[in-house]
Amino acid sequence: MAASNPTGPIGRVSKRIGRYVNHDDVLVRFVSLWIVVASVFTAAWILSYLFFPQGLLRGGNPGASTGYAGSITREFLWLFGWNVGVSLIAIGANTLRSVNTPMGYVIEVVQAPWYGAVWGTGSLAIGTGARIVPSLTVLVERSGPMEITAIVAIVVATRGVMIWHQPSGPRWREEFDRVQSPSDWSLTQREWALLIGGYLLLAVACYREAVAIAQIAG
Known part of the structure; x- marks a missing residue:
């Protein structure tokens, strides 16, 4: 999007979303990307x-063949x-930035609907194979939303780990230029706090899921 000048309602909405998910304040980025990911x-x-x-x-679910x-x-x-x-794959993807968008963001926005479809089709690794009925209660009871929240926190906290930048579009044609090296990376205190908090939340979510799986399979 060469010096993207979006027109029309879709373009304006996209530009506004981009402004928030790429905001200087890491908490604004976190809340904004979380809303996008939760929506899809x-x-x-x-x-x-x-x-x-x-x-x-x-x-197509890698965990479905592993069992308990x-x-x-x-x-x-x-x-x-x-x-x-x-x-770590998402953090690695953040080393690539297209215009203002880190590629780790793209991974999250693409992965979220796949995970939602796994729930909707009853394709979880362990369980009865029944579909998960959409409801707010399920969101509270299961660990999946907590895992998603944790990964979003990790991705937005590491937005600055860029190496290659595509300054303008079209995104499918323009090349990426090397603009930084890992020695240039730095995180603010708030980004460090969100990153550490994200991994702690991820650990809690995984333990909670492990207990739930043990109750079903054990």
């Missing part, structure tokens, strides 16, 4: 529950390790 997750959850075949994504690890501790370590790996 919820939309995919509801639509897949209503229209997609049950179990549709089970074959045998104990809460091992299950927790597996879940936490998996999610830390996902977070």
